[in-house]
Amino acid sequence: MNTMLQPQSTPATGGLKPEWRIGAGGVPYARYTSAAFAQLEAERFWLKVWQMACRLDQIPEAGSYTVYDILDQSIVLVRVDADTVKAYRNACPHRATALATGSGRFQLGAITCPFHGWKWDLAGNCTHLPGRDEFAGGCLRDEEVALREVHVRVWAGSVYISLAREPEPFEAMMAPIAELVDGVRMADMRFYWHIQVRVNANWKVTQEAFMEAYHVFQTHPQLINGVSPEEAGKLYTYQTFEHGHGLFQSGGVNAIGRVPLERMRTMTQDQQTDTLVRMLTSLEGGQDAQVHVDDVEIARSMRHRTLPEGALVGLEFQKVLREHYAAKGRAIGSFEALAKVTDMHIFPHVTFLPMLGNLLMYRSRPTPENDPDWCIFDMYALRTYADGQAPPPWETRYPEGDLSKGKNWYLIPSQDFGSILRQQQGMHTLAGGSSVLAGHQESIILNMHQHLDRYLEEEPD
Numbered sequence: 285m286n287t288m289l290q291p292q293s294t295p296a297t298g299g300l301k302p303e304w305r306i307g308a309g310g311v312p313y314a315r316y317t318s319a320a321f322a323q324l325e326a327e328r329f330w331l332k333v334w335q336m337a338c339r340l341d342q343i344p345e346a347g348s349y350t351v352y353d354i355l356d357q358s359i360v361l362v363r364v365d366a367d368t369v370k371a372y373r374n375a376c377p378h379r380a381t382a383l384a385t386g387s388g389r390f391q392l393g394a395i396t397c398p399f400h401g402w403k404w405d406l407a408g409n410c411t412h413l414p415g416r417d418e419f420a421g422g423c424l425r426d427e428e429v430a431l432r433e434v435h436v437r438v439w440a441g442s443v444y445i446s447l448a449r450e451p452e453p454f455e456a457m458m459a460p461i462a463e464l465v466d467g468v469r470m471a472d473m474r475f476y477w478h479i480q481v482r483v484n485a486n487w488k489v490t491q492e493a494f495m496e497a498y499h500v501f502q503t504h505p506q507l508i509n510g511v512s513p514e515e516a517g518k519l520y521t522y523q524t525f526e527h528g529h530g531l532f533q534s535g536g537v538n539a540i541g542r543v544p545l546e547r548m549r550t551m552t553q554d555q556q557t558d559t560l561v562r563m564l565t566s567l568e569g570g571q572d573a574q575v576h577v578d579d580v581e582i583a584r585s586m587r588h589r590t591l592p593e594g595a596l597v598g599l600e601f602q603k604v605l606r607e608h609y610a611a612k613g614r615a616i617g618s619f620e621a622l623a624k625v626t627d628m629h630i631f632p633h634v635t636f637l638p639m640l641g642n643l644l645m646y647r648s649r650p651t652p653e654n655d656p657d658w659c660i661f662d663m664y665a666l667r668t669y670a671d672g673q674a675p676p677p678w679e680t681r682y683p684e685g686d687l688s689k690g691k692n693w694y695l696i697p698s699q700d701f702g703s704i705l706r707q708q709q710g711m712h713t714l715a716g717g718s719s720v721l722a723g724h725q726e727s728i729i730l731n732m733h734q735h736l737d738r739y740l741e742e743e744p745d
């Protein structure tokens with residue numbers, strides 16, 4: 285614990301107590317463990333902020349729906365037609381019965397309450413109300429019985445909602461990162477797999493585990509690929525944005541092999557190929573999301589290809605990969621776009637790691653009980669598909685058992701979760717203390733908390 289990072293003596297304003305205030309470069313542990321802080325987040329933040337509710341391909345056709353819960357609020361996302369998605373409070377205007385659970389399809393375009401059978405069309409208008417004359421002296425107005433809409437936007441293939449009366453303008457919030465997200469083709473990506481787990485850690489602890497590569501050297505030794513700690517520290521450039529977003533990028537280094545270009549230049553074609561294959565194999569076997577078996581096979585073939593004089597295997601590989609998939613009608617995005625985004629945090633609760641044509645995305649949020657020591661965590665593997673190739677139907681897996689054991693799901697997230705679970709415990713042990721954040725490599729974490737505080741300092745709606 286760093287004693288320089290004790291809570292400041294600034295008086296509390298807007299409900300943010302002095303012991304919750306961010307110190308000089310460190311974040312108080314109470315922000316992750318205190319029920320009162322979680323309550324402040326619930327009132328001032330989660331019930332206002334734009335948040336990712338689902339992927340568009342969870343509601344693929346007119347009538348499809350999926351339910352998104354945030355704290356004790358339940359929202360049902362409905363595909364009205366090819367271009368329209370609506371979000372409703374998942375509660376009947378009659379006596380509040382939840383209208384839907386899980387995911388599915390409203391038959392014949394009608395949303396039906398299971399209790400007394402009121403019905404609505406997909407646009408939320410009440411179309412059937414048995415004994416209507418009996419209500420409000422026969423003067424029930426249509427708007428009183430319409431479904432309660434909440435703000436919704438579709439962006440980069442994801443559906444976002446806000447429960448605020450007047451949310452922050454969505455486009456302005458996403459503007460700083462829109463171009464970078466477009467570059468990795470997230471909007472074109474479809475379901476590959478989806479995992480959801482309940483995690484014994486605060487939603488911010490879980491999310492922050494994916495906001496820096498500083499931990500890779502210790503946590504994921506199989507991903508080091510011969511890089512020294514000094515080199516590892518210089519592999520990525522970190523950048524923070526307005527509205528709480530952040531990214532790290534490989535820029536001029538080899539985004540695929542994760543080895544500095546200067547080092548790659550000293551290696552033979554075989555050595556470079558081995559380095560590349562080692563990294564891709566670790567990713568493929570360790571999470572089956574950013575890299576797939578076909579990509580590894582193409583990487584292996586680089587050993588036998590005739591390359592232009594002085595060409596780097598990693599850079600030539602992505603050209604071969606692009607041509608291979610282009611012949612099948614599959615777009616995989618550009619290397620230039622990938623070089624700009626190795627890992628991006630979208631405020632407040634999504635982080636994604638793109639690769640060529642594939643992507644791994646994480647989302648975390650508080651539980652319905654708002655217990656600060658628990659969160660709901662989602663992992664999404666997304667990818668582009670070839671022309672005429674359909675993604676499998678959306679299916680969610682729920683791994684059980686110890687999340688820090690790779691046999692229960694994948695090696696790479698199990699390594700992350702080994703630390704995530706211990707970190708939440710340790711924050712209780714050092715109650716009253718603060719983290720000590722690296723100025724550059726952990727800057728995305730600090731930026732996220734600073735933007736969170738802008739909400740926490742505002743009065744609730």
Ligand code: FES
Nearest residue numbers: 376378379397400
């Ligand atoms: S509670 Fe829904 S129709 Fe009565």
Ligand SMILES: [Fe+2]
Nearest residue numbers: 493503504700
């Ligand atoms: Fe990790």
